[in-house]
Amino acid sequence: MRKNKLGKTDMVVTHLSFGGIKLHKNMPDKAENIVSKALDLGINYVDTARCYGDSEVLIGAVMKNRRSECYLSSKSIRRSKEESAEDVNISLKNLNTDMIDLYYCHDISREQHYEKIMSDSGTLPALKEAQKAGKIRYIGFSTHRADLAMKAIDSGEFDAIMLSINLFDQEFIKDVVPYARKAGIGIVGMKPLAGGAFQHPQVALRYSLAQDIDAQLVGISHISEIEEDFEIADNFKSLTDEEMKKLEDEAKELGKDFCRQCGYCLPCTVDIEIPKVFLYERYAKRYWIGDYAKEQYALLEVKADECTECGKCEERCPYELPIIEKLKSAHELLK
Template sequence: MKTVILGKTNIEVNKNGFGALPIQRIEKKDAVYLLQKAFYNGINYFDTARWYSDSEEKMGAAFSWIRDKIIISTKTAATNADSFWNDLEMSLKNLQTDYIDIYQFHNPSFCPRPGDESGLYDAMLKAKEQGKIRFIGITNHRLAVAEEAVMSNLYDTLQFPFCYLATAADVQLVKACKEKEMGFIAMKALSGGLITDAKPAYAYLNQFDHVAPIWGIQKESELDEFISFQEKPPVLTEAMRLQIEKDRQELSGNFCRGCGYCMPCPAEIEISMCARMSLMLRRAPQEMFLSEEWQEKMKKIENCLHCNQCVDKCPYELNTPKLLEKNYEDYQTFL
């Protein structure tokens, strides 16, 4: 069973981390079952966030009795100190714990620093002094903010999208974390579902001994696959390399990563899926996406207000309304 040391924290985690965003979509009893099965099969790192509706609460129900045997990270999207303390206290309550191992700023548009106007980093330091958090982390989708966080020496961990679709700049960021002894937590290791085969995804990340992937898990079959990798980790084969190169060519350029930061949409468009529907239709079974339910969801694109809220929120600076329009036009050719 391969493990990863998260930089200078010296926290040792299983190479398989459990990303708990998807469990907000399933019943509490099913979520508790998945979380506990993961633990009993050697997974000891679980990542969640206040933003993930009831994910923290489900994790608390699963783990309150074995708190000292697992590593928990969660996140605050607070923009000021008061909201920070509200988030922290709510997270502690939901998780049924009196401390959080890694408390992370959740995709801020800037890199919080001591003494800045937000007061966020100072609040984080105070929480650490009080013993409510052990280590300070930051998550981001913006390369510039992530790079600043790494060079600042203010953070113990960085959580950033990383998979075999990574750019050269992304890979350099990963290497910089190793040089700085900063823990690197890889999110979107399956690129939000666009990578449909976990084996080459796992094999690619397995090359980086300091990278700790967190896999978004919602189904028992998904969990079972990652558990199987612990005893027999996939190794990059020539066939895998060819698949990776094919995916890189197909998914290069401006495509929606499905991060969801553009949501909610005032026209109730499910942007994080609709803006990449063309790719999903070509990379996953089509039947699901051609259902009446999805036809209705895609039709909402006709009601786009062109308010550009999604453009302003997109960390990848995509022209989201144009992307939605193109995906809708393509979608209609499948009907």
């Protein structure tokens, strides 16, 4: 498979790389086996985050014996210097390593988050100290906002940037990617399937891999998925006009106002499983399995109509979705 130098770092990463967001203890295919399979295939960049549940620990179990085979990255979603420093130490322990190659300021998608992490009491100083101490090698920045990505690049403080790379996020592809490339900053793609929204995932992945990025992360739930994705990347083919039209038609149908299933809106103050509600709504609207969607919705302990409209979820959503109103319409469809 093609490998690319990650910006000005000395990391040479596989074009298709492993995203640990979907890993958890109760997977049908054991999480450790999935990570091991990725390494067996030659994938050499593995990404995770402190807020990805058990992901760091599960990856760390594999790193006990295979740390030398890959580059590791993790992320802190905390904003203060003290908490971010604590996260780095926890990540090191969880991942069974004494050094993490790349550590990101995670999901900087609001102006106030950017200002906080860049301040003397924020995440960036903590990561610089960790870098000086040899705990991490490079510092990254992940975001869902193109304007903040530009600010991060202009700051000169970051070695790599993580962006959503799919047909919906054209601002990143058309504006941020060439800007980062010119600045010599490593470019890591996430969300190639837009949170599972595309009905033709293989085509969507090929679209993302065709962009001018160094690594495209894929979240994996089954061994068969990493095998299929590896095959796509290893024998890459550009999209045909027909395939491109298929993706564009899907994008028009979805619009911009849809849930990417990132889960950053959680926890809900009354325990509504917000991403699941929107997933079942998608099943009913786009996959023509309305009866199944309603059955699954009925099994949720807390229904969407129990929303208290506190607004906490909307504050957290990196895509600034009108979650409260969307929950109301989803409940009407699924009840």
